[in-house]
Amino acid sequence: MMRLSWLLAIPVLLGCGTHAVFDDTDAPALVAAKTMDLNSDGTVETIQVLFSEPIADETVDAADFHLDLIGAVTFEVRTNGDRIHDDVIHLSFPDGFLRADAEPLLDYTPGSLEDVSGNALGPVVDFPVQAGPLLP
Ligand SMILES: [Ca+2]
Ligand SMILES: [Ca+2]
Ligand SMILES: [Ca+2]
Numbered sequence: 287m288m289r290l291s292w293l294l295a296i297p298v299l300l301g302c303g304t305h306a307v308f309d310d311t312d313a314p315a316l317v318a319a320k321t322m323d324l325n326s327d328g329t330v331e332t333i334q335v336l337f338s339e340p341i342a343d344e345t346v347d348a349a350d351f352h353l354d355l356i357g358a359v360t361f362e363v364r365t366n367g368d369r370i371h372d373d374v375i376h377l378s379f380p381d382g383f384l385r386a387d388a389e390p391l392l393d394y395t396p397g398s399l400e401d402v403s404g405n406a407l408g409p410v411v412d413f414p415v416q417a418g419p420l421l422p
Contacts, residue, residue, distance in 0.1 A: 310403035314339050316394070316410055320418035322376075323386050324366055331381035332365060333392065333415050337373045340402045350397030351377055353415070354390040371402055387417045 315338040321330040333353065348361035356379045365376035384390065394410035401407075 310339075310401065311405060312339075312401075313405045314341060314399075314401040314407050316392075316407075316413050317373075319392055319413060319415040321384070321386065321388065321390070321415055322366065322418045325381065327381065328386055329382050330384050330386055330388070330418070332376050332378045333359075333390075334366070334418065335375050335377060335392070337375075337401075337407075340371050340373050341375060342400050342402050342404075343370050343375070345398045345400040346375055347398050348377060350395050350399065352393040352395070353377070353379060354392070354412070355388060356380075356384060356390060389417050390415050 316335065317338050318336040319333050322332040322334055323330045324332055343363050346361050348359050351359050351361075353359050359377040359379045361375065361377055363370055365378060368374055368376050391412040392410065392415050393412065394407060396406065396409050399407040
């Protein structure tokens with residue numbers, strides 16, 4: 287009987303080990319953002335946004351973001367070879383308007399964006415976007 291109870295305990299212990307992943311109650315946060323000129327024509331058309339933790343891509347709604355100097359942005363998962371459900375997203379806008387040295391401000395109005403544990407991103411006002419290096 288002793289041996290059987292030990293066997294039963296193993297899955298319980300394993301369950302505890304993975305439990306921390308589902309205990310994430312911290313909201314994600316913006317850490318950094320920079321402009322990118324992906325086609326090297328001298329004006330930028332994308333901003334790369336870094337979060338404090340992985341973001342659930344299906345919760346990203348570009349309509350909740352607003353970029354100073356430009357206005358509306360769009361979101362596509364694979365922009366610039368980006369990976370799904372990591373801590374980086376790319377937001378795009380029409381090329382030819384924003385100089386490579388411009389440093390616009392990014393706003394986020396709370397909407398659907400969540401980390402992979404379902405915690406929502408709070409409001410972001412005037413987050414500084416740095417002018418990224420020109421690609422070769
Ligand atoms: Ca979190
Ligand atoms: Ca460009
Ligand atoms: Ca990504």
